[in-house]
Amino acid sequence: MHITLIAGARPNFIKIAPIIHAIHKAKELGENIDCRLVHTGQHYDKKMSATFFEELNIPHPNTNLGCGGGSQAEQTASILIAFEKELIANPTDLVLVVGDVTSTMACAIVAKKLNTKVTHVEAGIRSFDLTMPEEINRMVTDSITDYFFTTSTNANENLVKSGVNEKNVYFVGNVMIDTLLANKPNFKKPLFFDELQLKEKEYFVLTMHRPANVDEIEKFRQMMFEIVNNVHQLPVLFPIHPRTAKIIKELNLNASNLIIVDPLGYLEFNYLVQHSKAVITDSGGITEETTVMGIPCLTLRDNTERPETITLGTNELIGTNPKKIKPGLDKLFAGKWKKGGIPELWDGKTAERIIDEILILFK
Numbered sequence: 102m103h104i105t106l107i108a109g110a111r112p113n114f115i116k117i118a119p120i121i122h123a124i125h126k127a128k129e130l131g132e133n134i135d136c137r138l139v140h141t142g143q144h145y146d147k148k149m150s151a152t153f154f155e156e157l158n159i160p161h162p163n164t165n166l167g168c169g170g171g172s173q174a175e176q177t178a179s180i181l182i183a184f185e186k187e188l189i190a191n192p193t194d195l196v197l198v199v200g201d202v203t204s205t206m207a208c209a210i211v212a213k214k215l216n217t218k219v220t221h222v223e224a225g226i227r228s229f230d231l232t233m234p235e236e237i238n239r240m241v242t243d244s245i246t247d248y249f250f251t252t253s254t255n256a257n258e259n260l261v262k263s264g265v266n267e268k269n270v271y272f273v274g275n276v277m278i279d280t281l282l283a284n285k286p287n288f289k290k291p292l293f294f295d296e297l298q299l300k301e302k303e304y305f306v307l308t309m310h311r312p313a314n315v316d317e318i319e320k321f322r323q324m325m326f327e328i329v330n331n332v333h334q335l336p337v338l339f340p341i342h343p344r345t346a347k348i349i350k351e352l353n354l355n356a357s358n359l360i361i362v363d364p365l366g367y368l369e370f371n372y373l374v375q376h377s378k379a380v381i382t383d384s385g386g387i388t389e390e391t392t393v394m395g396i397p398c399l400t401l402r403d404n405t406e407r408p409e410t411i412t413l414g415t416n417e418l419i420g421t422n423p424k425k426i427k428p429g430l431d432k433l434f435a436g437k438w439k440k441g442g443i444p445e446l447w448d449g450k451t452a453e454r455i456i457d458e459i460l461i462l463f464k
Contacts, residue, residue, distance in 0.1 A: 102463040104136045105193040105212075108162070109143035109180075109204025112277075112386050115367065116199040116222060118157040119279035119452035127456050134460065137191060141180050141204040142167040156367050157280060163191075173203060173234060180207035188215055194463060198242060199223055199276070201406075206238040213245045222276060222455065224249035225256030225265075228406040232313070235385075236406070248462065250455050253409050253444060273454040274446030277389050281371065282449035288372035291365060297336065301376045304335055310342035311383045313421055314401055315349075322352045323423035324401065328381060329356040331430045337381075338373055340365045379433055381426075388416040393447060397438045399429045415441035 104124065108117045117138070124136045140162035154161060166183040168176060180203065188196070188211060196212035198205045199222040212219045221242050228236050243249065249265060251257050252275040261267050307328065315321045329337055339361045341349065349361070365373070371390065374380055379397040380387060385407055391398035392414030399419045410416035415438070419429045432438060446454075 102134055102194045102460075104134070104195045104197050104459070105188070105191070106136050106138050107141065107184075107196065107198045107204055107208045108138065109141035109168075110200075110202045111144055112200050113202060113204065114154065114157065114159065115280045115386070116276045118159050119276050119283065120197070120199075120222070120455060121159055122283075123452035123456040126453070127460065132460055134456070137164075137193065138162045139184070139187060139208075140165045141184065141208070142169045143176065143180070143202060143204045144169065157284065168204075176203050177207050180204055181211055184208050184211045185215070188212065188217065193217060195220055195459065197222065201226070201235040201239045201242070203234070203238060206241045209242045209245055218247045219245060220248040220250065220459070221246040222250045223252055223256075225251045225258075225260040225270070226253075226406040227256075227259045228404045230404050239406070248459075250458075252407075252447075255408055271455075271458050272446065273458070274448060274451035275389060275444070276451045276455070277386055278393055278447040279449050279452050280367075281390055281393055284368060284371070285375075287368055288375060289366075289368040290372050291362075291369045293360075293362060294373075297360065299336060299338075299376075302378045304377055305332055305337045306373050306377045306380045306382075307337050307339045308342070308380075308382045308384055308387060309339075309401065310345050311402070314383050315345050318348070318351055320421075320423065321348065322354075324426065325349075325352060325354055325356075325359070327423045327426035328430075329354075329359050331427045332358065333434060334358055335378065336360055338362065338377075340370060340373075379438075388414070389447075391415055392441055393443055395441060397433055399426075399433070401426075409444045413442050413444050415439065 106117055108114050127134050142165050168179040168183055195218045197220050198209050209219045224243050230236055249270045250273050257270050257272055260270050309315055337359050341361050375394050380391050381399045383401045388398050388407055388410040392410045398416040401419055403420050419425050
């Protein structure tokens with residue numbers, strides 16, 4: 102059988118990597134399986150895409166659709182047009198999409214309209230917040246998916262409640278964690294680590310990029326003020342997203358403990374996370390990685406599509422009110438942060454389970 106894999110943005114690459122490795126392993130064991138990797142080009146900055154293929158030992162894409170830039174509507178339209186041509190020229194048995202970015206939704210739509218089966222890896226997660234573009238992408242993708250691979254039993258329940266036949270739902274675990282555990286021995290200390298005389302557990306890692314946090318200049322300024330002034334003067338490392346970099350220049354921040362750096366590769370970023378005191382973020386995927394690494398995580402969001410990182414892991418929802426940041430940091434410094442545990446099947450073998458199930462489905 103033949104699978105077309107879709108990657109478009111940084112999180113996709115991390116999730117696709119172990120699936121490719123599992124396909125190659127199955128093929129070496131004599132299974133009739135092959136794949137074609139399509140990069141939609143949704144993220145086109147090298148630091149946000151190409152380096153991940155190199156670091157995670159993923160073959161270069163068979164094609165790059167070059168659909169970067171533009172508004173969400175323009176990007177969606179561009180991917181729809183380009184992937185339709187790609188799929189007509191290269192028919193497949195199954196289109197496999199991961200995560201919740203624009204590429205996920207757009208390529209699923211194209212596949213279904215061309216009567217091609219779709220499987221969604223990381224199906225069923227929900228924030229129930231329709232102001233998030235990702236939530237719309239998840240809902241649309243899952244409404245037309247044929248086979249659903251989930252990270253938690255909670256995701257299974259979301260799908261069944263929405264009318265999905267549970268025989269098409271497979272609880273397999275988390276491919277993000279496959280990549281994390283496989284690459285943990287290769288985490289790489291950034292060059293600036295020693296230059297800045299950073300010390301283990303004596304600095305914070307910060308990531309912020311969601312429009313709800315960074316697009317309102319005054320709110321963003323207040324959030325940054327609360328962070329840098331309530332970390333007991335510890336350094337705050339901020340590998341800054343390109344869109345956030347443009348906005349932060351307008352804040353005129355004057356904080357000696359705020360250290361802004363360029364986006365980092367996967368291995369360097371996770372080295373920083375692994376050795377940090379805590380992570381402050383508005384990302385979803387990072388909350389999964391911190392949970393497995395046992396690192397406290399303060400999430401600057403009012404909801405999460407990954408509740409298991411809170412109920413079982415090291416994550417806490419701080420919210421988007423800047424005044425909630427200090428109490429969260431006070432709790433951390435008081436030594437009252439929870440230890441957390443690792444969710445079921447987040448064991449590094451998820452991709453193998455996915456490919457095993459696909460092989461059974463297409464026999």
